[in-house]
Amino acid sequence: MSDTRTDILNLAEKLIRQRGYNAFSYKDISVPLQIKNAAVHYHFPSKADLGIAIIERTRMHFARDAKKWDQLAPLDQIKAFIGIYEANQAQRLRCFMGALGHSYETLPTAMQEVLAKASAEIRSWLEGVLEKGKTSGAFSFKESPIEKADLIITSMLSSLILLPITKDDVLANVRNSILISL
Amino acid sequence: MSDTRTDILNLAEKLIRQRGYNAFSYKDISVPLQIKNAAVHYHFPSKADLGIAIIERTRMHFARDAKKWDQLAPLDQIKAFIGIYEANQAQRLRCFMGALGHSYETLPTAMQEVLAKASAEIRSWLEGVLEKGKTSGAFSFKESPIEKADLIITSMLSSLILLPITKDDVLANVRNSILISL
DNA sequence: AAATATACTTACTAGTAGGTAAGTAAGCAA
DNA sequence: TTGCTTACTTACCTACTAGTAAGTATATTT
Numbered sequence: 001m002s003d004t005r006t007d008i009l010n011l012a013e014k015l016i017r018q019r020g021y022n023a024f025s026y027k028d029i030s031v032p033l034q035i036k037n038a039a040v041h042y043h044f045p046s047k048a049d050l051g052i053a054i055i056e057r058t059r060m061h062f063a064r065d066a067k068k069w070d071q072l073a074p075l076d077q078i079k080a081f082i083g084i085y086e087a088n089q090a091q092r093l094r095c096f097m098g099a100l101g102h103s104y105e106t107l108p109t110a111m112q113e114v115l116a117k118a119s120a121e122i123r124s125w126l127e128g129v130l131e132k133g134k135t136s137g138a139f140s141f142k143e144s145p146i147e148k149a150d151l152i153i154t155s156m157l158s159s160l161i162l163l164p165i166t167k168d169d170v171l172a173n174v175r176n177s178i179l180i181s182l
Numbered sequence: 183m184s185d186t187r188t189d190i191l192n193l194a195e196k197l198i199r200q201r202g203y204n205a206f207s208y209k210d211i212s213v214p215l216q217i218k219n220a221a222v223h224y225h226f227p228s229k230a231d232l233g234i235a236i237i238e239r240t241r242m243h244f245a246r247d248a249k250k251w252d253q254l255a256p257l258d259q260i261k262a263f264i265g266i267y268e269a270n271q272a273q274r275l276r277c278f279m280g281a282l283g284h285s286y287e288t289l290p291t292a293m294q295e296v297l298a299k300a301s302a303e304i305r306s307w308l309e310g311v312l313e314k315g316k317t318s319g320a321f322s323f324k325e326s327p328i329e330k331a332d333l334i335i336t337s338m339l340s341s342l343i344l345l346p347i348t349k350d351d352v353l354a355n356v357r358n359s360i361l362i363s364l
Numbered sequence: 365a366a367a368t369a370t371a372c373t374t375a376c377t378a379g380t381a382g383g384t385a386a387g388t389a390a391g392c393a394a
Numbered sequence: 395t396t397g398c399t400t401a402c403t404t405a406c407c408t409a410c411t412a413g414t415a416a417g418t419a420t421a422t423t424t
Contacts, residue, residue: 004401004402018287019204019285019287019288020202020204020284020285020288022201022202022204022205023204023285023288025380025381025382026381026382026383027380027381035402035403036402036403036404037382037383038383038384038402038403038404038405039401039402039403041382041383041384042400042401042402043401045383045384046382046383047382047383094284097344097347098284098340098343099284101343101344101347102202102276102280102281102284102343103201103202103205104343104346104347105200105201105346106201106202106205112347115347116347116348116349119344119347119348120348123348142362143355143358143359143362144355146355147355147356147358147359148359150337150341150344150352150355150356150359151333151337151355151356151359151360153340153344154336154337154338154339154340154341154344154352154356155332155333155336155337155340156336157336157340157343157344158280158335158336158337158339158340159332159336161280161283161284161286161339162279162283162301162332162335162336162339164286164287165279165283165286165294165297165298165301166298166301166302166305167298170332170336173325173326173328173329173332173333174329174332174333174336176325176329177325177329177330177332177333178333180324180325181363186371186372207410207411207412208411208412208413209410209411217372217373218372218373218374219412219413220372220373220374220375220413220414221371221372221373223412223413223414224370224371224372225371227413227414228412228413229412229413
Protein backbone atom coordinates (compact mmCIF):
# COMPACT_ATOMS: atom_id res chain seq x y z
CA MET A 1 0.00 0.00 0.00
CA SER A 2 1.14 3.52 -0.73
CA ASP A 3 2.03 5.92 2.05
CA THR A 4 -0.24 8.47 0.45
CA ARG A 5 -3.31 6.31 1.02
CA THR A 6 -2.48 6.03 4.72
CA ASP A 7 -1.66 9.73 4.96
CA ILE A 8 -5.07 10.57 3.48
CA LEU A 9 -6.80 8.19 5.86
CA ASN A 10 -5.01 9.61 8.90
CA LEU A 11 -5.65 13.23 8.02
CA ALA A 12 -9.29 12.62 7.06
CA GLU A 13 -9.89 10.82 10.34
CA LYS A 14 -8.36 13.69 12.28
CA LEU A 15 -10.50 16.23 10.38
CA ILE A 16 -13.67 14.20 10.87
CA ARG A 17 -13.01 13.88 14.58
CA GLN A 18 -12.15 17.57 14.90
CA ARG A 19 -14.84 19.13 12.75
CA GLY A 20 -17.26 16.44 11.55
CA TYR A 21 -17.91 14.75 8.23
CA ASN A 22 -19.74 17.69 6.66
CA ALA A 23 -17.14 20.25 7.63
CA PHE A 24 -14.10 18.97 5.77
CA SER A 25 -13.39 18.78 2.05
CA TYR A 26 -10.97 17.03 -0.29
CA LYS A 27 -9.11 20.34 -0.44
CA ASP A 28 -8.48 20.16 3.32
CA ILE A 29 -6.69 16.91 2.58
CA SER A 30 -4.92 17.63 -0.70
CA VAL A 31 -3.39 20.96 0.33
CA PRO A 32 -1.58 19.84 3.52
CA LEU A 33 -0.44 16.60 1.87
CA GLN A 34 0.75 18.58 -1.16
CA ILE A 35 -1.10 16.46 -3.68
CA LYS A 36 -3.92 17.33 -6.07
CA ASN A 37 -7.62 17.00 -5.34
CA ALA A 38 -7.81 14.27 -8.02
CA ALA A 39 -5.14 12.23 -6.24
CA VAL A 40 -7.44 11.93 -3.25
CA HIS A 41 -10.21 10.81 -5.60
CA TYR A 42 -7.82 8.24 -7.07
CA HIS A 43 -7.48 6.52 -3.70
CA PHE A 44 -11.05 7.17 -2.53
CA PRO A 45 -13.33 7.76 -5.52
CA SER A 46 -16.06 9.27 -3.39
CA LYS A 47 -16.12 10.91 0.01
CA ALA A 48 -18.26 7.99 1.21
CA ASP A 49 -15.46 5.54 0.29
CA LEU A 50 -13.12 7.55 2.47
CA GLY A 51 -15.63 7.64 5.31
CA ILE A 52 -16.27 3.91 5.12
CA ALA A 53 -12.54 3.11 5.09
CA ILE A 54 -12.12 5.15 8.27
CA ILE A 55 -15.00 3.44 10.06
CA GLU A 56 -13.79 -0.02 9.03
CA ARG A 57 -10.30 0.76 10.28
CA THR A 58 -11.72 1.91 13.61
CA ARG A 59 -13.83 -1.25 13.89
CA MET A 60 -10.65 -3.29 13.43
CA HIS A 61 -8.81 -1.27 16.05
CA PHE A 62 -11.60 -1.78 18.56
CA ALA A 63 -11.80 -5.53 17.87
CA ARG A 64 -8.03 -5.73 18.42
CA ASP A 65 -8.29 -3.75 21.71
CA ALA A 66 -11.18 -5.87 22.98
CA LYS A 67 -9.17 -9.01 22.29
CA LYS A 68 -6.15 -7.55 24.08
CA TRP A 69 -8.29 -6.83 27.17
CA ASP A 70 -9.94 -10.23 27.12
CA GLN A 71 -8.24 -11.61 30.22
CA LEU A 72 -8.62 -8.48 32.35
CA ALA A 73 -11.05 -8.25 35.27
CA PRO A 74 -14.35 -6.55 34.31
CA LEU A 75 -13.45 -3.35 36.19
CA ASP A 76 -10.14 -3.13 34.39
CA GLN A 77 -11.87 -3.69 31.08
CA ILE A 78 -14.19 -0.77 31.81
CA LYS A 79 -11.20 1.35 32.82
CA ALA A 80 -9.40 0.39 29.61
CA PHE A 81 -12.51 1.35 27.64
CA ILE A 82 -12.67 4.74 29.35
CA GLY A 83 -8.97 5.03 28.59
CA ILE A 84 -9.79 5.27 24.86
CA TYR A 85 -11.80 8.40 25.57
CA GLU A 86 -9.08 9.84 27.78
CA ALA A 87 -6.57 9.34 24.97
CA ASN A 88 -8.95 11.08 22.57
CA GLN A 89 -9.40 13.97 24.97
CA ALA A 90 -5.64 14.39 25.30
CA GLN A 91 -5.49 14.91 21.53
CA ARG A 92 -8.55 17.21 21.56
CA LEU A 93 -10.33 14.72 19.30
CA ARG A 94 -13.86 13.38 19.52
CA CYS A 95 -14.51 9.67 19.43
CA PHE A 96 -15.49 8.48 15.95
CA MET A 97 -19.06 7.73 17.04
CA GLY A 98 -19.49 11.22 18.42
CA ALA A 99 -17.95 12.68 15.28
CA LEU A 100 -19.99 10.69 12.75
CA GLY A 101 -23.12 9.83 14.70
CA HIS A 102 -24.04 13.47 14.86
CA SER A 103 -24.27 13.63 11.06
CA TYR A 104 -25.94 10.24 10.69
CA GLU A 105 -28.99 11.57 8.83
CA THR A 106 -26.84 13.32 6.23
CA LEU A 107 -24.49 10.37 5.71
CA PRO A 108 -24.58 8.16 2.58
CA THR A 109 -26.50 4.93 3.22
CA ALA A 110 -23.39 2.75 2.98
CA MET A 111 -21.74 4.79 5.71
CA GLN A 112 -24.83 4.62 7.89
CA GLU A 113 -24.74 0.85 7.68
CA VAL A 114 -21.13 0.34 8.77
CA LEU A 115 -21.53 2.97 11.46
CA ALA A 116 -24.57 1.16 12.87
CA LYS A 117 -22.59 -2.09 12.78
CA ALA A 118 -19.68 -0.51 14.66
CA SER A 119 -22.05 0.97 17.22
CA ALA A 120 -23.75 -2.37 17.83
CA GLU A 121 -20.39 -4.10 18.29
CA ILE A 122 -19.14 -1.65 20.91
CA ARG A 123 -22.48 -1.63 22.70
CA SER A 124 -22.76 -5.39 22.96
CA TRP A 125 -19.12 -5.76 24.00
CA LEU A 126 -19.69 -3.32 26.86
CA GLU A 127 -22.96 -4.98 27.80
CA GLY A 128 -21.12 -8.30 27.96
CA VAL A 129 -18.40 -6.96 30.25
CA LEU A 130 -20.99 -5.42 32.59
CA GLU A 131 -23.04 -8.61 32.59
CA LYS A 132 -19.98 -10.67 33.48
CA GLY A 133 -19.00 -8.27 36.27
CA LYS A 134 -22.47 -8.37 37.68
CA THR A 135 -22.74 -12.17 37.69
CA SER A 136 -19.28 -12.54 39.20
CA GLY A 137 -20.16 -10.06 41.94
CA ALA A 138 -17.48 -7.56 40.92
CA PHE A 139 -20.19 -5.01 40.16
CA SER A 140 -23.30 -4.27 42.17
CA PHE A 141 -25.22 -1.76 40.03
CA LYS A 142 -28.99 -2.18 40.10
CA GLU A 143 -30.09 -1.48 36.51
CA SER A 144 -29.66 -3.93 33.64
CA PRO A 145 -26.27 -4.29 31.89
CA ILE A 146 -27.60 -2.71 28.67
CA GLU A 147 -28.94 0.26 30.61
CA LYS A 148 -25.58 0.75 32.29
CA ALA A 149 -23.79 0.26 28.97
CA ASP A 150 -25.87 2.98 27.36
CA LEU A 151 -25.18 5.32 30.27
CA ILE A 152 -21.44 4.77 29.91
CA ILE A 153 -21.29 5.08 26.13
CA THR A 154 -23.49 8.17 25.96
CA SER A 155 -21.77 10.04 28.77
CA MET A 156 -18.28 9.28 27.39
CA LEU A 157 -19.26 10.35 23.91
CA SER A 158 -20.63 13.73 25.00
CA SER A 159 -17.82 14.42 27.43
CA LEU A 160 -15.52 14.84 24.45
CA ILE A 161 -18.04 17.05 22.67
CA LEU A 162 -18.53 19.34 25.66
CA LEU A 163 -14.85 19.73 26.57
CA PRO A 164 -14.17 22.74 24.30
CA ILE A 165 -17.42 24.42 25.38
CA THR A 166 -17.25 24.09 29.16
CA LYS A 167 -13.44 24.24 29.29
CA ASP A 168 -13.89 21.97 32.29
CA ASP A 169 -12.79 18.34 32.64
CA VAL A 170 -16.25 16.88 32.07
CA LEU A 171 -14.72 13.51 31.21
CA ALA A 172 -13.06 13.25 34.63
CA ASN A 173 -16.36 14.08 36.33
CA VAL A 174 -18.24 11.51 34.30
CA ARG A 175 -15.55 8.88 34.81
CA ASN A 176 -15.79 9.34 38.55
CA SER A 177 -19.58 9.16 38.51
CA ILE A 178 -19.51 5.94 36.56
CA LEU A 179 -16.81 4.17 38.51
CA ILE A 180 -18.61 4.99 41.78
CA SER A 181 -21.82 3.51 40.42
CA LEU A 182 -20.51 0.11 39.37
CA MET B 183 -42.39 41.04 14.00
CA SER B 184 -43.04 39.37 10.66
CA ASP B 185 -44.20 35.80 10.42
CA THR B 186 -41.44 35.14 7.92
CA ARG B 187 -38.78 35.89 10.49
CA THR B 188 -40.30 33.38 12.89
CA ASP B 189 -40.79 30.84 10.09
CA ILE B 190 -37.10 31.13 9.19
CA LEU B 191 -36.09 30.76 12.82
CA ASN B 192 -38.28 27.69 13.30
CA LEU B 193 -37.16 25.94 10.15
CA ALA B 194 -33.48 26.75 10.71
CA GLU B 195 -33.69 25.42 14.24
CA LYS B 196 -35.28 22.22 13.00
CA LEU B 197 -32.61 21.81 10.31
CA ILE B 198 -29.77 22.48 12.76
CA ARG B 199 -31.17 19.94 15.18
CA GLN B 200 -31.74 17.37 12.47
CA ARG B 201 -28.55 17.75 10.48
CA GLY B 202 -26.21 20.19 12.21
CA TYR B 203 -25.06 23.74 11.51
CA ASN B 204 -22.71 22.84 8.67
CA ALA B 205 -25.22 20.66 6.84
CA PHE B 206 -27.94 23.18 6.05
CA SER B 207 -27.91 26.17 3.72
CA TYR B 208 -30.00 29.27 3.11
CA LYS B 209 -31.49 27.40 0.17
CA ASP B 210 -32.84 24.73 2.54
CA ILE B 211 -34.75 27.55 4.19
CA SER B 212 -35.79 29.69 1.22
CA VAL B 213 -37.18 26.87 -0.94
CA PRO B 214 -39.64 25.34 1.56
CA LEU B 215 -40.76 28.78 2.74
CA GLN B 216 -41.16 29.89 -0.89
CA ILE B 217 -39.08 33.00 -0.50
CA LYS B 218 -35.79 34.02 -2.11
CA ASN B 219 -32.36 33.40 -0.67
CA ALA B 220 -31.93 37.17 -0.27
CA ALA B 221 -35.07 37.36 1.87
CA VAL B 222 -33.38 35.12 4.43
CA HIS B 223 -30.35 37.41 4.34
CA TYR B 224 -32.68 40.37 4.86
CA HIS B 225 -33.79 38.98 8.22
CA PHE B 226 -30.47 37.38 9.16
CA PRO B 227 -27.61 39.08 7.27
CA SER B 228 -25.19 36.26 8.01
CA LYS B 229 -25.60 32.62 8.91
CA ALA B 230 -24.02 33.42 12.27
CA ASP B 231 -26.80 35.95 13.00
CA LEU B 232 -29.31 33.19 12.40
CA GLY B 233 -27.39 30.77 14.59
CA ILE B 234 -27.08 33.29 17.40
CA ALA B 235 -30.80 34.15 17.26
CA ILE B 236 -31.64 30.46 17.65
CA ILE B 237 -29.32 29.99 20.60
CA GLU B 238 -30.64 33.12 22.32
CA ARG B 239 -34.21 31.99 21.84
CA THR B 240 -33.37 28.61 23.35
CA ARG B 241 -31.66 30.29 26.30
CA MET B 242 -34.86 32.25 26.93
CA HIS B 243 -37.00 29.12 26.69
CA PHE B 244 -34.81 27.32 29.20
CA ALA B 245 -34.83 30.25 31.61
CA ARG B 246 -38.64 30.31 31.37
CA ASP B 247 -38.85 26.54 32.00
CA ALA B 248 -36.48 26.70 34.95
CA LYS B 249 -38.59 29.46 36.49
CA LYS B 250 -41.75 27.45 35.91
CA TRP B 251 -40.21 24.47 37.74
CA ASP B 252 -38.90 26.56 40.58
CA GLN B 253 -41.31 25.30 43.23
CA LEU B 254 -41.06 21.61 42.29
CA ALA B 255 -39.26 19.05 44.43
CA PRO B 256 -35.68 18.35 43.21
CA LEU B 257 -36.64 14.93 41.84
CA ASP B 258 -39.49 16.44 39.85
CA GLN B 259 -37.21 19.14 38.53
CA ILE B 260 -34.82 16.47 37.26
CA LYS B 261 -37.73 14.60 35.71
CA ALA B 262 -38.94 17.79 34.05
CA PHE B 263 -35.43 18.38 32.71
CA ILE B 264 -35.30 14.86 31.29
CA GLY B 265 -38.73 15.59 29.82
CA ILE B 266 -37.16 18.14 27.48
CA TYR B 267 -35.07 15.38 25.96
CA GLU B 268 -38.03 13.04 25.74
CA ALA B 269 -39.97 15.70 23.84
CA ASN B 270 -37.01 16.14 21.50
CA GLN B 271 -36.77 12.40 20.94
CA ALA B 272 -40.48 12.22 20.08
CA GLN B 273 -39.81 14.72 17.28
CA ARG B 274 -36.60 12.94 16.20
CA LEU B 275 -34.66 16.09 17.01
CA ARG B 276 -31.39 16.48 18.84
CA CYS B 277 -31.07 18.92 21.70
CA PHE B 278 -29.54 22.22 20.58
CA MET B 279 -26.34 21.58 22.55
CA GLY B 280 -25.87 18.22 20.86
CA ALA B 281 -26.61 19.76 17.50
CA LEU B 282 -24.32 22.78 17.81
CA GLY B 283 -21.72 21.58 20.31
CA HIS B 284 -20.52 19.02 17.84
CA SER B 285 -19.54 21.75 15.38
CA TYR B 286 -18.13 24.09 18.04
CA GLU B 287 -14.68 24.36 16.46
CA THR B 288 -16.11 25.37 13.09
CA LEU B 289 -18.59 27.90 14.51
CA PRO B 290 -18.09 31.70 14.24
CA THR B 291 -16.64 33.14 17.44
CA ALA B 292 -19.83 35.01 18.32
CA MET B 293 -21.79 31.77 18.17
CA GLN B 294 -19.21 29.97 20.27
CA GLU B 295 -19.59 32.60 22.96
CA VAL B 296 -23.38 32.43 23.32
CA LEU B 297 -23.27 28.65 23.12
CA ALA B 298 -20.75 28.50 25.95
CA LYS B 299 -22.96 30.86 27.95
CA ALA B 300 -26.03 28.67 27.37
CA SER B 301 -24.09 25.57 28.34
CA ALA B 302 -22.85 27.14 31.56
CA GLU B 303 -26.39 28.22 32.50
CA ILE B 304 -27.89 24.77 32.06
CA ARG B 305 -25.00 23.12 33.82
CA SER B 306 -25.12 25.35 36.87
CA TRP B 307 -28.92 25.15 37.08
CA LEU B 308 -28.70 21.35 37.16
CA GLU B 309 -25.85 21.44 39.64
CA GLY B 310 -27.99 23.64 41.89
CA VAL B 311 -30.97 21.29 41.78
CA LEU B 312 -28.76 18.30 42.61
CA GLU B 313 -27.07 20.20 45.41
CA LYS B 314 -30.41 21.16 46.91
CA GLY B 315 -31.71 17.59 46.67
CA LYS B 316 -28.61 16.27 48.33
CA THR B 317 -28.69 18.73 51.22
CA SER B 318 -32.40 18.13 51.78
CA GLY B 319 -31.88 14.37 51.81
CA ALA B 320 -34.04 13.77 48.74
CA PHE B 321 -31.00 12.43 46.88
CA SER B 322 -28.29 10.14 48.23
CA PHE B 323 -25.78 9.93 45.37
CA LYS B 324 -22.16 9.80 46.46
CA GLU B 325 -20.32 11.93 43.92
CA SER B 326 -20.37 15.74 43.86
CA PRO B 327 -23.36 17.61 42.34
CA ILE B 328 -21.28 18.87 39.39
CA GLU B 329 -20.08 15.35 38.64
CA LYS B 330 -23.65 14.08 38.67
CA ALA B 331 -24.79 17.05 36.60
CA ASP B 332 -22.18 16.30 33.95
CA LEU B 333 -23.23 12.65 33.88
CA ILE B 334 -26.86 13.61 33.32
CA ILE B 335 -26.21 16.27 30.68
CA THR B 336 -23.75 14.18 28.69
CA SER B 337 -25.82 11.00 28.71
CA MET B 338 -29.02 12.84 27.74
CA LEU B 339 -27.27 14.67 24.93
CA SER B 340 -25.84 11.52 23.35
CA SER B 341 -29.01 9.51 23.80
CA LEU B 342 -30.62 11.68 21.16
CA ILE B 343 -27.61 11.34 18.87
CA LEU B 344 -27.51 7.56 19.14
CA LEU B 345 -31.24 6.95 18.69
CA PRO B 346 -31.20 6.74 14.86
CA ILE B 347 -28.08 4.55 14.92
CA THR B 348 -29.01 1.95 17.51
CA LYS B 349 -32.74 2.09 16.74
CA ASP B 350 -33.12 1.29 20.42
CA ASP B 351 -34.58 3.50 23.14
CA VAL B 352 -31.24 4.55 24.56
CA LEU B 353 -32.86 7.54 26.27
CA ALA B 354 -35.20 5.30 28.28
CA ASN B 355 -32.23 3.17 29.37
CA VAL B 356 -30.23 6.19 30.40
CA ARG B 357 -33.19 7.78 32.16
CA ASN B 358 -33.67 4.65 34.22
CA SER B 359 -29.97 4.44 35.08
CA ILE B 360 -29.95 8.03 36.25
CA LEU B 361 -33.13 7.96 38.30
CA ILE B 362 -31.96 4.81 40.09
CA SER B 363 -28.67 6.50 40.98
CA LEU B 364 -30.06 9.63 42.62
C1' DA C 365 -49.12 64.42 -0.68
C1' DA C 366 -44.43 63.37 0.25
C1' DA C 367 -41.06 60.90 2.78
C1' DT C 368 -39.70 56.93 5.01
C1' DA C 369 -39.57 52.23 6.53
C1' DT C 370 -40.61 47.39 5.83
C1' DA C 371 -40.30 43.30 3.46
C1' DC C 372 -39.14 41.62 0.11
C1' DT C 373 -37.33 40.20 -5.41
C1' DT C 374 -34.09 40.22 -9.26
C1' DA C 375 -29.79 39.52 -10.64
C1' DC C 376 -25.46 38.92 -9.56
C1' DT C 377 -20.57 37.60 -7.43
C1' DA C 378 -16.49 35.00 -5.91
C1' DG C 379 -15.38 30.94 -3.91
C1' DT C 380 -15.86 26.07 -2.91
C1' DA C 381 -18.00 21.52 -3.19
C1' DG C 382 -17.48 16.72 -4.94
C1' DG C 383 -16.38 14.57 -9.01
C1' DT C 384 -14.40 13.24 -13.79
C1' DA C 385 -11.93 12.65 -18.37
C1' DA C 386 -7.72 12.47 -20.31
C1' DG C 387 -3.00 12.51 -20.09
C1' DT C 388 1.69 11.11 -18.12
C1' DA C 389 5.80 9.23 -15.86
C1' DA C 390 7.72 5.27 -13.69
C1' DG C 391 7.99 0.50 -12.77
C1' DC C 392 7.12 -4.21 -13.83
C1' DA C 393 5.90 -8.42 -16.72
C1' DA C 394 5.64 -11.32 -20.97
C1' DT D 395 10.18 -3.91 -26.41
C1' DT D 396 5.64 -3.89 -25.99
C1' DG D 397 1.89 -3.77 -22.97
C1' DC D 398 -0.10 -3.15 -18.52
C1' DT D 399 -0.51 -1.27 -13.87
C1' DT D 400 0.17 2.17 -10.36
C1' DA D 401 0.04 6.65 -8.83
C1' DC D 402 -0.56 10.38 -9.86
C1' DT D 403 -1.40 15.66 -12.57
C1' DT D 404 -3.80 18.91 -15.59
C1' DA D 405 -7.78 20.80 -16.72
C1' DC D 406 -12.23 20.88 -16.41
C1' DC D 407 -17.50 20.44 -14.94
C1' DT D 408 -21.87 21.38 -12.65
C1' DA D 409 -23.99 22.48 -8.58
C1' DC D 410 -24.02 24.94 -4.65
C1' DT D 411 -22.24 28.16 -0.90
C1' DA D 412 -22.83 32.59 1.70
C1' DG D 413 -23.40 37.04 0.58
C1' DT D 414 -24.58 41.72 -1.87
C1' DA D 415 -26.27 45.74 -4.70
C1' DA D 416 -30.07 47.64 -6.59
C1' DG D 417 -34.74 47.82 -7.47
C1' DT D 418 -39.88 47.53 -6.10
C1' DA D 419 -44.45 47.23 -4.00
C1' DT D 420 -46.87 48.17 0.10
C1' DA D 421 -47.81 50.28 4.34
C1' DT D 422 -46.99 53.82 7.73
C1' DT D 423 -45.69 58.32 9.32
C1' DT D 424 -45.29 63.34 8.95
